[in-house]
Amino acid sequence: MQELCGYETIIRGNSRxxxxxxxxxxxxxxxxxDIRYYYELGYGNNLSPSLGMPWVVASSALLSRTSVNDQHLYISVAHRQMPPLIMTALGLYNDSEYHSTVNINSVIPLDKINYQRVWKSSDFIPFLSQIALxxxxxxxxxxxxxxxxxxxxxxxxxxxxxxSGPGASCPLEQYMDYVKNRNDLFEDFSKACGTQNNDITSVLSFFWKDDIFNI
Structure with a gap:
């Protein structure tokens, strides 16, 4: 019924x-x-950063190689399972950044609500969520x-x-180093998931002009 409240409000403008x-x-x-997404797709699952990193690396490469005269907007459409993976790959909504002694169970305990948690799925997966670089x-x-x-x-x-940049931004060169360091921390997702199929790729390709960027 709580989900009906949300969906009916979107459709009709309100819901009883x-x-x-x-x-x-x-x-x-x-x-x-929060429990569901934290342990399935967030920091409670050690595969999450590896699964979100190809999108982060490929999208960041576009930002670093385009010029002001190139295409201004690139759109990637995904379902609600993707944003938590991107958040973990980028290191966002991570309680360990705000508390020196944090373990998985203390962030999202299963026997009580942690009201001081940073990880709140309602912040990054509302209805029609958007993540932009x-x-x-x-x-x-x-x-x-x-x-x-x-x-x-x-x-x-x-x-x-x-x-350190304007509007809480990061200098491009420093940002690319940040992404590279994050990427180096995690195995590519085919290795992380232990896939046996040799045809599985860890490359996410973007078409741009006459080139294909393989990341």
Missing amino acids: FCGIFAPEEWLSFEYYF ERLNCKSAAYNGSFVRVLVGSAPKPLPRCA
Whole structure:
């Protein structure tokens, strides 16, 4: 019924189902999805960064190799399972960045709600969620050069230790080093998943002009 509240509100503008539940029940409903996505597709699953990294690396390569005269917008459409993988690959919504002693069970415990958690799936998987890597080309007294900013929905989400540019962005060169270091931390997904098929690829290709970028 709580899901009906959301879907019916999108379709009709409101839903009588929404008034059935108390605030505490909505918090529990939110936490249920946090548990689900954390252990299936988030930091509670050690495969998650490997599965999200090909998209991050390929999309970042486009940002680093395009010029101001090239295509301005690249669109990648995926279902709700993909954003948590991208978040973990980028190192976002990671409680360990905010607390020095964090283990998986203390972040999303199964016997109580952790109200201080950073990982909240409602922040990055609302209805029709959007994740954007935005390249900024700046010429000013304060900032000069190219920068990359992550937008979750329409809100900037600063990368850990990589937010010295305008609007919580990261200098492009530093951003590419950040992605490379993240990528080096994890096996490619075919190895991480232990696939036996030799035809499985770990390459995500983008078509751009007359070239194919293999990442």
